[in-house]
Amino acid sequence: MLQTPTEGEFQTLELHWKHVHNFSGAQGYAMSTLRSNMTHNQIAIGCDRSGTPNANKNPSKIVTSRKLDYNFRLYTRKYAKSTTWTLKVKNPENSQDSTENIMEHPAFRKFNEKETSQIAQISESLLLPRKIQAQSFRQRESERPSILQDIHNQVKKIKKDKLQGRKPIDALIETLK
Secondary structure (H helix, E strand, C coil), X not given: CCCCCCCEEECCHHHHHHXXXXXXXXXXXXXXXXXXXXXXXXEEEEECXXXXXXXXXXXXXXXXXXXXXXXXXXXXXXXXXXXCEEEEEEXXXXXXCCCCCHHHXXXXXXXXXXXXXXXXXXXXXXXCHHHHHHHHCCCCCXXXXXCHHHHHHHHHXXXXXXXXXXXXXXXXXXXXX
């Protein structure tokens, strides 16, 4: 059975997330937000593989899921009169096996700002994601591997951000004016 992050208080939410990700990464699992209510400063955190897999409504369709029905949860809250974020462990039975390669978890494959801007620059030249992967990450400092789908998703997000909520045809017409 894997260990759970230690309960405690943190000055900022970033320090809290750093603690949770560093601890869970060292143990071989990843944590992600399950629910959040920022008006009340509450966050429910669970393993990225927690939850029950969706029932397959169409038996002829083969469906896979990363979810394995883990009930392990963390709750973070910042109380009204407090300046710190409090981390509490609920249901500490973390019965999952650790992952041999932590990069199997999408939470650990996120691009930093430098990598995101590099992908944005290269995608301007309309290269395919596999070409972007070969070009941009050949000499990168970190040894984090990225999968092709991560780059494809990042390019898609960049394009969506550029549209600023408009339809592609509207953006094209505005550009041609």
